[in-house]
Amino acid sequence: MSDITIHAQFDSGNIEVLAITGTEARLTIRRDHRSEFFQWFHFRVSGAAGREVTLRLTGLNASAYPGGWPGYRAAVSEDREHWGRAATAWDKEADGGTLTIRYQPAGDLAWFAYFAPYSLERHDDLIATMAQAEGVTSRCLGTTLDGRAIDCLELGEGETQVWLYARQHPGETMAEWWMEGALDRLTDPADPWARLLRQRCRFHVVPNMNPDGSFRGHLRTNAVGVNLNREWHAPTPERSPEVLAVLRAMDQSGVHVAMDVHGDEAIPAAFIAGFHGIPAWTEAQGTGYDRYRAILERRSPDFQTRLGYPTARPGSANLTMSTNQLAQRFGPSHGCVAFTLEMPFKDNDDLPDTAQGWSPERSIQLGRDCIAALGEWLAERG
Amino acid sequence: MSDITIHAQFDSGNIEVLAITGTEARLTIRRDHRSEFFQWFHFRVSGAAGREVTLRLTGLNASAYPGGWPGYRAAVSEDREHWGRAATAWDKEADGGTLTIRYQPAGDLAWFAYFAPYSLERHDDLIATMAQAEGVTSRCLGTTLDGRAIDCLELGEGETQVWLYARQHPGETMAEWWMEGALDRLTDPADPWARLLRQRCRFHVVPNMNPDGSFRGHLRTNAVGVNLNREWHAPTPERSPEVLAVLRAMDQSGVHVAMDVHGDEAIPAAFIAGFHGIPAWTEAQGTGYDRYRAILERRSPDFQTRLGYPTARPGSANLTMSTNQLAQRFGPSHGCVAFTLEMPFKDNDDLPDTAQGWSPERSIQLGRDCIAALGEWLAERG
Amino acid sequence: MSDITIHAQFDSGNIEVLAITGTEARLTIRRDHRSEFFQWFHFRVSGAAGREVTLRLTGLNASAYPGGWPGYRAAVSEDREHWGRAATAWDKEADGGTLTIRYQPAGDLAWFAYFAPYSLERHDDLIATMAQAEGVTSRCLGTTLDGRAIDCLELGEGETQVWLYARQHPGETMAEWWMEGALDRLTDPADPWARLLRQRCRFHVVPNMNPDGSFRGHLRTNAVGVNLNREWHAPTPERSPEVLAVLRAMDQSGVHVAMDVHGDEAIPAAFIAGFHGIPAWTEAQGTGYDRYRAILERRSPDFQTRLGYPTARPGSANLTMSTNQLAQRFGPSHGCVAFTLEMPFKDNDDLPDTAQGWSPERSIQLGRDCIAALGEWLAERG
Amino acid sequence: MSDITIHAQFDSGNIEVLAITGTEARLTIRRDHRSEFFQWFHFRVSGAAGREVTLRLTGLNASAYPGGWPGYRAAVSEDREHWGRAATAWDKEADGGTLTIRYQPAGDLAWFAYFAPYSLERHDDLIATMAQAEGVTSRCLGTTLDGRAIDCLELGEGETQVWLYARQHPGETMAEWWMEGALDRLTDPADPWARLLRQRCRFHVVPNMNPDGSFRGHLRTNAVGVNLNREWHAPTPERSPEVLAVLRAMDQSGVHVAMDVHGDEAIPAAFIAGFHGIPAWTEAQGTGYDRYRAILERRSPDFQTRLGYPTARPGSANLTMSTNQLAQRFGPSHGCVAFTLEMPFKDNDDLPDTAQGWSPERSIQLGRDCIAALGEWLAERG
Numbered sequence A, B, C, D: 001m002s003d004i005t006i007h008a009q010f011d012s013g014n015i016e017v018l019a020i021t022g023t024e025a026r027l028t029i030r031r032d033h034r035s036e037f038f039q040w041f042h043f044r045v046s047g048a049a050g051r052e053v054t055l056r057l058t059g060l061n062a063s064a065y066p067g068g069w070p071g072y073r074a075a076v077s078e079d080r081e082h083w084g085r086a087a088t089a090w091d092k093e094a095d096g097g098t099l100t101i102r103y104q105p106a107g108d109l110a111w112f113a114y115f116a117p118y119s120l121e122r123h124d125d126l127i128a129t130m131a132q133a134e135g136v137t138s139r140c141l142g143t144t145l146d147g148r149a150i151d152c153l154e155l156g157e158g159e160t161q162v163w164l165y166a167r168q169h170p171g172e173t174m175a176e177w178w179m180e181g182a183l184d185r186l187t188d189p190a191d192p193w194a195r196l197l198r199q200r201c202r203f204h205v206v207p208n209m210n211p212d213g214s215f216r217g218h219l220r221t222n223a224v225g226v227n228l229n230r231e232w233h234a235p236t237p238e239r240s241p242e243v244l245a246v247l248r249a250m251d252q253s254g255v256h257v258a259m260d261v262h263g264d265e266a267i268p269a270a271f272i273a274g275f276h277g278i279p280a281w282t283e284a285q286g287t288g289y290d291r292y293r294a295i296l297e298r299r300s301p302d303f304q305t306r307l308g309y310p311t312a313r314p315g316s317a318n319l320t321m322s323t324n325q326l327a328q329r330f331g332p333s334h335g336c337v338a339f340t341l342e343m344p345f346k347d348n349d350d351l352p353d354t355a356q357g358w359s360p361e362r363s364i365q366l367g368r369d370c371i372a373a374l375g376e377w378l379a380e381r382g
């Protein structure tokens, strides 16, 4: 039998092959360009039909979130539509920290990834399809350093300015799957929440804020190794044109509600982080934030408020991050409430799925639920 | 130009042609077999491409709910997938009560109905498809007087016995569209509510309790003109084998929660009616009932609690009706809570849709929301 | 374990249950209304999950074509989309001629039929869909005795009048599956043969000439027990309004080419029968007929010219049959060439498929190939 | 109104923006990396909703086939599924040879390309889907210089070795659309030609021989600027590993029939070129070649034999080209017949389509027809 082969030279591919013998491979993850970060992987294995492959990703103690590997299982697909999980073991001691993936494909091909990937082709299909829906327009807010469009879909006839944006961190692909669910619901002509929200709000939706990092197979950064979610206080054309373009458009529209969609490597749950500790903090903002989390928790068993990030102390908020910056910037004028939504790379441990873990399908459903929760939140406010 | 032609000799078809001249037709609705009831219509017009047809349904002051005609607009489809509404006027004085429908089809064919129809072919497709979903079984509870199967889908591994059943009144087709949404959600492997509910409950789902009436194009009754929802105290093989079969199966499983899905001719809103006034009434049952309605109202802008039927006085409940009978019968043993869900033939006036009115798509979405509401209701109860 | 149940009270259903014990049933086929013919069956079995059922159709020595039963295997489906074949044995001696079907469904439900059924709901969907294709109109040629429309789709801008019609014999459902393939190709904007044919011809397509017999679950006849393909010399409103309506429209348009699509119970092959022996026979007609058969044989391994019906002697043609009548009637004026296309109920023994036998899919493909063959036939003629 | 924006930084993108003013852009095409060739373009225009854009591609007198521009119309899509054609004018005198495209998109976005693109994501989807079909295996024949897999799908149980390969010239995307049609037919369980061919042949299908050039947006060459179809006499790992890998696999299997699928910039027709003039030429090979062309011409009005390339004189064949090399190499041992299939970038002028020109849909249909023609060709040979 011949050796398996491994390829990653495609949209969002990332792996380096150190050695292959038979069905075993020793691998490592390439760092984000001009950055120390690495954690995202995505590659294809060929020639393994009916044989168990053993894939060792080594040197991971140096990865961005070594704490993300215990309990993690790699995503795998043979048909590129359904993404399951492969048996995965973490050994901190072996070879600088080794994740060992074992999987026996039925056919010759299997794709492995840190999470089900979301390609730029699919992004462009999403934009093209949504732009043809009734009442939706598409707008190019700017251009990335590699020369890609920063796409923004807009819909709704109301006064409340709602911004939804995702994939500042490109390896957090669940964020763009979430966008499919959110947009599918928002454009549904029969959905009652969508109908109400389109009457009441103007939506600005950026499904992918970091197409360069996405395409390059990065975890966290853009084409020049910059973490976009540390640039919101002072974005520049040289380092962070993506943030600059979006923030400029936000300044034009104003922002009443913002949701920044992410994935979290370690915590096995979906949760929301806020903007506590901003200088301009008001009770009303805090109440709005708490109320949305409570509504969403009621609406979805795949969302919870127990686990999450620690809350910043008064005055200690990091204003380089988007939601802090937006709540600060548009608080006085718009009473802005800004949410950082985090979905797990692993699973929701309150309702675990041994076959799929957290998945594109669950991200899509949470996207749908977040829209309904927004509707309920606004309706309640009256 | 030749006269239009009109046909109704198909599954759930119902119209009688009194006269046709050019593009104008004088029509009337056939009564349910061995019954006085009539209100459902469903027919096809041929040969009208590009010409406005005028269809006059006469004699409607004698229909089951003359109060349903003011404000009503007829459903129409040219592709048999998308159902819109045609311009419709009601004149109580003309020709014994006349509904006048005007519509100009783009093509040669148009189908008109009281509401978007749901054929037995589609019913069998639904049963066959759902029976193939993971963890679902199908069971034939009995046979109707015309010789049709009373199908029941079953799923879930829990102890809480939930019965969902629809179309006791066969012309209320929105009830089976609702079933598509409910079943689609219940069988979704990624939906968190469905996953929780399948752990906690055993579902018994009867998508169509009256296939004979459905096929015959009846409004309210079965093959022998019996209103099934007046038979639950004492069903018989001769008059109501449908109720007998379902009630026997309920007696075997017990019933903690029941939902009987209907359409209402007059009230422009979706609402729930209960079982107030049953002899065995308990506060706990009443609380459960109120709590579900409140949850569903919060979850869907296409459901409300303001409009609805008057509540029965203590001891005055009609035990021939299914939800009263079930709450009475399974109250002491199971604390049974039973809901009669009503959707409009017209529209939800709180959120009207001028193009479609109430529609299959909205019925499906409400079915999905009712399942989520059930999940929240059970979760809250702990 | 409980007994299986059997139902057939649906569109094109036909079976009578004589006895059921456990998973065994003794059955017989209902005769066509007001006719001696019977051979078509279609019914549903419930409650057999994981158990082998044994279904005995008895009394079949009296069926229309007892010669059709040896070598025949019953069609079966669990999902109502894919139709396979069940193990089937014929015993001429048992119980007046018994066909024994054995099958173990994975799930609770299985549908059995003489051939994959084609419902009137699907027919109406086909008409509605095709009528919306670019350049297609639908026309109602008349009304049946039960009150159903005789639908005719028309397309093409050319002078050559082509008539395609099917299901004079309603139990020959492969004929309407064939129509799906033919229409799908004819309306394909990118297909080169379709593009040429639409330039050169005017197509008149009657996908189902006998909707009453189809719906009633007949083999051969219409609502009053008349074999339509023996009425073409003198159709009447009382016995054969279907033929009368179509023939009247043919007289208006003229007919250059006609294809009458059928199924054959006995011969395990697809073949064409002609109009030899008509009084008006010309060499040119005969050449056209031979040439088409040769082209189609070259184009499809699922068509052949070896097996078929014997050829009528000069002057002995039966002018009550459609293709003889049309070749005779439109021979002098239009050089009409008329084909009776027969597909097998069993299989094409030159290329047998043990899993499916002859199938909807193969009927559809032959429909596509017959259209291409017509294109080649006309192109060759110049 | 703001200026339109243009992006091409995606899979197979190729354009350079020289200037944009309002809705007008002056553009030029990037050369293939390390090559002089250029002709392929693919880019996206944003921000033009309802305004006519004027796109001038300049300097095209230096392109690979300046003779391809007269009569050419650019492909355009707004939904990324349907590709139409835009009004296009060629002026040899202007700005070094200018192609002017004018188009008014309904929405904000439009994609323009030399021909409907075929992305590597779609390629991987195709491979993954086909590899799951019954009886199909996938094999990685080797790796390109950029590190991409050279995929080969294999199916069939017969002795006749058939090789189908496409996109040696990566900008000829119609060749991979053709592959979709060929593979769809070959894997169809109901298609009679496919069933016969799978019995008789072993198919080796390489849908894309040049993934590097495809991804880079090249016209003619691979990652190092090499025209693969001039390497078949002596491929090397440094210049042409794609050819080396495929030829090695061919040497293992032998080759009875080969088809190399291409697009032609100038000739408005589909045609086949052969291997005349090879030293090992035999009459039998020549007869086989002629016979296939005649069959295909009969089978498809979108194929013809009048227009095409001039035939090489005896002994003058260029053995660096694949079909010459294969006919020479496998002639004596296998009687190899090798075809170079060319489809137009423009249209088939015998059957022009003003809306779409030559299209993905027509390429797919020709792929289907080429498979059927192969079946007929082999069947005739007996």
Ligand SMILES: [Ca+2]
Pocket (backbone or CB within 6 Å): A169, A172, A262, A263, A264
């Ligand atoms: Ca993050």
Ligand SMILES: [Ca+2]
Pocket (backbone or CB within 6 Å): B169, B172, B262, B263, B264
């Ligand atoms: Ca009712």
Ligand SMILES: [Ca+2]
Pocket (backbone or CB within 6 Å): C169, C172, C262, C263, C264
């Ligand atoms: Ca027949």
Ligand SMILES: [Ca+2]
Pocket (backbone or CB within 6 Å): D169, D172, D262, D263, D264
């Ligand atoms: Ca070429």
